[in-house]
Amino acid sequence: MGRELTQVAPGVWMAQAETWTSLTTLVVADDGACLLVDPGITVAEVEELADEIHIRGWHVEAAFATHTHWDHVLWSARLGHVPRWATPTAAEAQVGSRDADLAKADATAPGHDRDLFGRLTALPDDAVAVPWSGPRALVVAHRAHAPGHAALVLPDSGVLVAGDMLSDVEIPLLDVDAADPAGDYHDGLHRLEAAVTRYAVTAVVPGHGHLGGPRELARRFVVDRVYLRALVTGQDAGDPRLAEPWLAQAHEGPLRAVRAVSPE
Numbered sequence: 168m169g170r171e172l173t174q175v176a177p178g179v180w181m182a183q184a185e186t187w188t189s190l191t192t193l194v195v196a197d198d199g200a201c202l203l204v205d206p207g208i209t210v211a212e213v214e215e216l217a218d219e220i221h222i223r224g225w226h227v228e229a230a231f232a233t234h235t236h237w238d239h240v241l242w243s244a245r246l247g248h249v250p251r252w253a254t255p256t257a258a259e260a261q262v263g264s265r266d267a268d269l270a271k272a273d274a275t276a277p278g279h280d281r282d283l284f285g286r287l288t289a290l291p292d293d294a295v296a297v298p299w300s301g302p303r304a305l306v307v308a309h310r311a312h313a314p315g316h317a318a319l320v321l322p323d324s325g326v327l328v329a330g331d332m333l334s335d336v337e338i339p340l341l342d343v344d345a346a347d348p349a350g351d352y353h354d355g356l357h358r359l360e361a362a363v364t365r366y367a368v369t370a371v372v373p374g375h376g377h378l379g380g381p382r383e384l385a386r387r388f389v390v391d392r393v394y395l396r397a398l399v400t401g402q403d404a405g406d407p408r409l410a411e412p413w414l415a416q417a418h419e420g421p422l423r424a425v426r427a428v429s430p431e
């Protein structure tokens with residue numbers, strides 16, 4: 168049995184996991200080679216993803232982890248022994264946090280292969296694209312959300328694979344360990360928006376939530392900036408995404424971190 172895939176654009180597919188409406192993206196070349204981004208989440212879901220790839224006669228040539236959080240660095244032996252790229256900053260960060268991340272994976276999605284968990288390969292320092300034979304996947308690196316986070320822009324299909332940014336269901340989740348979490352997030356949004364404009368992106372696949380078209384993509388930039396502004400100025404964000412209890416709780420950490428940087 169496979170797992171339902173939704174076509175995002177020609178040669179781009181996504182699969183939705185039950186946990187946190189997590190989205191995995193597949194970029195598929197004409198010969199069936201795949202670039203797999205952030206496969207997740209449960210063991211069964213990742214196995215079903217492997218089934219679906221095999222059923223369709225595709226094969227995984229390479230993978231990309233948008234960042235090192237545990238739900239983005241999962242793997243199954245059946246997906247193959249291929250490079251799982253990440254930015255150099257992310258790959259380095261992963262080495263230090265691997266054990267803690269593995270414990271989090273075990274708590275929410277137990278049973279993943281421990282040896283394969285989080286085995287990332289650093290992109291070359293000057294890499295502008297993921298090394299693979301299929302459609303170009305340009306790397307937009309920034310510091311928002313997690314060290315070495317990167318989105319991928321697929322210029323041939325006009326798709327932005329955003330990682331844990333630009334979600335319709337999650338507020339901006341800041342890297343509260345950074346020196347300037349809100350500043351990093353602003354900069355991250357700026358970089359993503361510049362890429363959207365430059366490459367005429369018309370669809371966004373977030374790490375969690377739902378596929379968005381051009382109007383929805385524009386709306387997400389607006390609401391995320393409104394949220395950030397409220398965070399920095401200490402006003403009530405009034406963001407409907409905060410109705411979710413775990414997000415309301417997640418909102419408290421940045422509140423303290425941001426006020427430590429911006430006491431106004």
Ligand SMILES: [Zn+2]
Binds near residue numbers: 313331
């Ligand atoms: Zn994350």
